[in-house]
Amino acid sequence: MKTQRIIFSPVTRLSGLLSVEVTVEKNRVKEAYAGSTMFRGYEWIMRDRHVTDAVYMTQRVCGICSLAHGAVSSYLLDDLYDNDIPENAHYLRNIMFAADFLQNHIRHFYLFSLPDYVRMPDRPPFHEQDITDVRLVEKDNRLLVEHYFAAVKAAQRSHEILAVFGGKAPHQHSFVHGGAAVSPTADKVNRALALIDSINRFIKDCMIPDTALIARVYNDYFHIGITPRRLLSFGLFRFGAKNDRVLWKGGVLSDDKLDPPEVKLIETDVTRSWFEDANVNNLTGRQPEPAPYKPDAYTWVKSVLYGGRHFEVGPLARMIINRRYDGGTSTMDRICARSLETMLIGELLENWLTKLEPGPPPIKQKTSPVKSEAVAVTDSMRGALLHSALLNGERVVGYEIITPTEWNFSPKDRQGRRGPVENALVDTAIPRPKMLFTVLGRIIRSFDPCLSCATHIINVKS
Amino acid sequence: MTREKFAAVCRKLSSRDNHALTEKLLSAVKTHRAKHNTPKLSVVWIETNDSGDNNISFMNTTFPYLGRVFAEMIDLLYSNTFMAAQGTKALAVLERAAAMQYGPFTLVVEGAIPVKDDGLYCAVARTQDRYITAFEAVTRFGKLAEHVVAVGTCASFGGPSAARPNITGSVGLSKVLPRKIINVSGCPVNPDWFVGTLAHLLMYGRPELDRFNRPALFYGFTVHRHCQRRSYFDKKDFADKLGDIECMFSKGCMGPKTGADCPYRQWVDHVNWPVKANTPCIGCTNEDFPDGSSPFFTSLSVKSPEHE
Ligand code: SF4
Numbered sequence: 001m002k003t004q005r006i007i008f009s010p011v012t013r014l015s016g017l018l019s020v021e022v023t024v025e026k027n028r029v030k031e032a033y034a035g036s037t038m039f040r041g042y043e044w045i046m047r048d049r050h051v052t053d054a055v056y057m058t059q060r061v062c063g064i065c066s067l068a069h070g071a072v073s074s075y076l077l078d079d080l081y082d083n084d085i086p087e088n089a090h091y092l093r094n095i096m097f098a099a100d101f102l103q104n105h106i107r108h109f110y111l112f113s114l115p116d117y118v119r120m121p122d123r124p125p126f127h128e129q130d131i132t133d134v135r136l137v138e139k140d141n142r143l144l145v146e147h148y149f150a151a152v153k154a155a156q157r158s159h160e161i162l163a164v165f166g167g168k169a170p171h172q173h174s175f176v177h178g179g180a181a182v183s184p185t186a187d188k189v190n191r192a193l194a195l196i197d198s199i200n201r202f203i204k205d206c207m208i209p210d211t212a213l214i215a216r217v218y219n220d221y222f223h224i225g226i227t228p229r230r231l232l233s234f235g236l237f238r239f240g241a242k243n244d245r246v247l248w249k250g251g252v253l254s255d256d257k258l259d260p261p262e263v264k265l266i267e268t269d270v271t272r273s274w275f276e277d278a279n280v281n282n283l284t285g286r287q288p289e290p291a292p293y294k295p296d297a298y299t300w301v302k303s304v305l306y307g308g309r310h311f312e313v314g315p316l317a318r319m320i321i322n323r324r325y326d327g328g329t330s331t332m333d334r335i336c337a338r339s340l341e342t343m344l345i346g347e348l349l350e351n352w353l354t355k356l357e358p359g360p361p362p363i364k365q366k367t368s369p370v371k372s373e374a375v376a377v378t379d380s381m382r383g384a385l386l387h388s389a390l391l392n393g394e395r396v397v398g399y400e401i402i403t404p405t406e407w408n409f410s411p412k413d414r415q416g417r418r419g420p421v422e423n424a425l426v427d428t429a430i431p432r433p434k435m436l437f438t439v440l441g442r443i444i445r446s447f448d449p450c451l452s453c454a455t456h457i458i459n460v461k462s
Numbered sequence: 463m464t465r466e467k468f469a470a471v472c473r474k475l476s477s478r479d480n481h482a483l484t485e486k487l488l489s490a491v492k493t494h495r496a497k498h499n500t501p502k503l504s505v506v507w508i509e510t511n512d513s514g515d516n517n518i519s520f521m522n523t524t525f526p527y528l529g530r531v532f533a534e535m536i537d538l539l540y541s542n543t544f545m546a547a548q549g550t551k552a553l554a555v556l557e558r559a560a561a562m563q564y565g566p567f568t569l570v571v572e573g574a575i576p577v578k579d580d581g582l583y584c585a586v587a588r589t590q591d592r593y594i595t596a597f598e599a600v601t602r603f604g605k606l607a608e609h610v611v612a613v614g615t616c617a618s619f620g621g622p623s624a625a626r627p628n629i630t631g632s633v634g635l636s637k638v639l640p641r642k643i644i645n646v647s648g649c650p651v652n653p654d655w656f657v658g659t660l661a662h663l664l665m666y667g668r669p670e671l672d673r674f675n676r677p678a679l680f681y682g683f684t685v686h687r688h689c690q691r692r693s694y695f696d697k698k699d700f701a702d703k704l705g706d707i708e709c710m711f712s713k714g715c716m717g718p719k720t721g722a723d724c725p726y727r728q729w730v731d732h733v734n735w736p737v738k739a740n741t742p743c744i745g746c747t748n749e750d751f752p753d754g755s756s757p758f759f760t761s762l763s764v765k766s767p768e769h770e
Contacts, residue, residue, distance in 0.1 A: 005590075006699075007575070007588055007589065007590055008548075008549045009549060009553075009587045009588040009589070010542055010548070010549070010552055010553070010586065010587040010588075011549070012542050012543070012545050012546075012547065012548045012549060012552050013542075013543065013544070013546075013548070014542075014543075015514040015543070016509075016514060017509065017542065017584070017585065017586060017587075019585070019587065020587040021588075035588070036586065037585035037587075037593065038510075038511055038583070038584045038585075039511075039576075039583045039584070039630060040511055040583075040622075040623050040630060040632070041629045041630060044627055044629050044663075045622070045625045045626070047627075048626075049756055049757065050757035050758075050759070050760070052757070052758070052759055053756055053757055053758050053759075056744055056758050057622070057752065057756075057758075060513050060515070060622040060649065060752075061513060062513050062514070062515075063512070063513040063515025063516070063517070063518045063519075063650065064515075064516035064518050065515060066513070066515060107518075107521065111543075111544070111741075115546040118480065118678075120546050123532075123537070124532070124536075124537040124538045124539050124545075125532065125538040125539070125541055125544040125545045125546065126545070126546040127539075127545075127546070127547065127555070128545075128546070128547040128551045128552070128554070128555055129546035129547060130546075130547055130548060130549070130551040131546075148529075149527075149529040152527055152529050153522065153527055154680065156521065156522050156523075156524060156528075156730070156731070159522050159730050160522075160730045160731050160733055162727050162730070163730035163731075163733050163734045163735050164734055165734075165739070166739060166741075167729070167733075167734050167735055167736040167737075167738065167739030167741060168729035168730065168734065168735060168736060169522070170513075170515040170518050170519060170520075170650055171515060171649060171650065171728065171746075172738040172739075173739050173741040174740065174741055176702075176704060176741070179705075181704040181739060181740040181741050182705075182739045182740055183705075183740070191733070250681070274582075290579075290583070290629065291581070292579045292580075292582035292583060293579070294497065294533075300583075349543040360705070361704075361705030361740055362517065363703070363704055363705040365704065366572075382702050397614075403680045418639045436549055437549045437550075437551075441548050441549075441561075447636070452512070452513045452514045
């Protein structure tokens with residue numbers, strides 16, 4: 001039987017624009033090419049700006065995880081300016097960060113992922129739903145459709161908590177360097193407590209049982225979309241005067257060995273990306289220019305390697321590294337880990353609200369930088385996120401961002417090795433040709449793709 | 463509800479009342495649709511180069527929540543974010559819309575349009591043999607649509623996607639589409655501004671626009687005009703630092719030159735806005751955002767002396 005080349009585009013229900021090319025032979029995916037088709041160039045945009053613009057500017061990299069960029073750039077500025085962060089500020093910051101996580105995970109599971117498994121009502125925007133493998137009984141299906149619309153409210157309420165403290169959402173204003181600019185007054189805390197109470201009830205009464213139901217009915221997906229067990233996390237939720245204490249620790253898991261992540265082991269590769277092949281890997285150097293006509297390239301995402309190998313990042317990596325999940329690395333494991341993490345983060349948020357001391361805005365910004373370069377890392381909703389900056393005074397000379405999507409959607413590197421998503425797709429059995437997009441869509445969406453995040457170029461100091 | 467009454471609701475500035483605009487919309491739309499036998503507004507939403515923040519902000523709409531907007535106001539035929547269809551089925555929907563099989567539609571564009579290097583910096587989809595660039599998609603559908611709405615500042619004016627040095631040559635929709643475009647700017651758009659505009663289109667057609675082609679209903683006054691901290695400004699009582707309760711002009715506030723109703727509309731079920739969170743407005747609805755607002759924390763009289 002001959003090899004078929006098939007283009008899966010657009011892969012809808014995600015953030016940004018994604019097209020995936022696969023070759024299929026004997027009902028199996030033989031090769032896969034995941035292509036991001038958008039590029040904006042945020043590293044260029046950041047250059048020559050005042051470095052304190054970074055928090056507001058870089059949130060514009062991504063609409064669904066904007067606060068993550070604001071958080072990591074705040075950590076970066078805290079380091080550059082040598083700020084001391086008060087404890088109350090950490091509670092406020094982590095409450096806001098957690099609220100954006102809940103928003104993201106709830107929207108991803110219900111609005112983006114659910115129509116892969118549930119028959120939606122036959123009206124826009126659900127018409128022409130090409131679902132070729134529906135297994136839920138009518139009653140369960142109806143319930144999950146109802147929960148789709150309940151999730152709309154739960155996610156809106158999550159963003160409402162973020163706005164109560166952050167001014168607005170997406171692209172909040174008060175989580176900045178030096179602390180948080182908002183005063184945690186009793187009325188705000190009470191409003192947030194009422195909101196988190198209803199969100200947590202939704203997570204426990206709907207999201208967790210719904211995940212369990214999907215996992216049970218589609219349990220073959222615990223064996224589909226498996227990645228090599230190489231996982232990486234930069235850790236999540238910081239405390240301590242210098243942002244030095246991390247609640248959920250970071251780690252690099254490979255060959256069953258867990259090590260702390262070292263930024264200097266990260267490198268990038270543009271062999272199959274639309275950038276000129278350039279051998280520059282430092283903050284000051286010239287960055288590879290975009291090369292949209294480059295033959296053989298198929299994506300705006302660069303390949304990111306750690307110690308020369310590809311790593312998967314995201315809730316599953318975070319949960320396994322922190323021993324909160326002990327499953328495998330399949331499509332359904334990714335979905336389950338994300339839902340469980342949602343529950344844990346909802347509980348943390350509620351707890352932090354009770355620890356917050358009502359009072360004046362916990363913020364103290366120092367006025368001049370004590371360093372001219374720094375690297376900051378955190379995990380975001382989709383996994384490991386890195387920002388780094390090189391300054392001349394307070395002016396940005398170089399600014400680099402490596403997003404989780406670049407780890408997971410890495411194209412083939414110079415040795416032709418695949419990144420996590422492509423690895424997850426290759427070798428998948430397609431029972432019937434009509435099922436191709438359904439199966440591919442389920443695998444791809446389990447990574448919670450966000451291509452907006454990846455629309456820039458990266459270049460880490462080696 | 464008459465068009466005038468609708469405008470009054472949109473413009474209502476009272477702080478005593480519930481600030482929600484959209485709460486009033488649904489019943490108005492319902493009555494209007496029943497009385498005039500009007501179908502829902504058909505919408506084709508094309509996402510180009512932006513961060514996707516506008517579709518997220520749209521999901522934050524309250525009264526009506528997103529589900530009711532889908533059920534009672536719009537038929538969202540094509541949307542990379544929301545549609546259940548995927549791959550070739552999704553593209554087939556787009557082709558059917560182009561063939562007018564769903565009747566007249568409103569085009570919503572979210573994101574800037576890169577025009578350098580044949581527009582290859584953004585492709586909305588790929589077929590077996592080529593990429594469909596954002597430029598190709600919006601110019602094609604822009605000609606066919608009954609109304610064209612640019613949602614967010616990138617689509618309206620270029621925005622962050624076209625910020626200097628703009629190596630992708632990105633521009634706002636009006637630079638590539640020679641027809642009347644309704645710019646619903648903001649980074650992101652406030653859901654009330656967007657849902658309110660859709661409701662206006664559905665019931666009365668195109669709303670009155672300001673000189674930047676934005677619905678005057680929402681962008682007609684400056685942030686500064688209705689800011690709760692205006693009395694501090696008038697007494698020249700300025701904040702020393704972020705977190706202070708005085709006027710944020712000294713910390714870079716763009717309120718004096720930014721058309722938007724944030725001080726009374728506020729965000730995410732109308733709970734807060736940047737100045738209320740003790741930070742400056744950064745002028746995200748403006749034609750020159752973000753370059754005209756940058757450095758964000760430098761006083762307007764320094765970064766843009768003509769506005770002192
Ligand atoms: S905070 Fe901004 S909008 Fe408010 S009065 Fe001062 S300058 Fe005007």
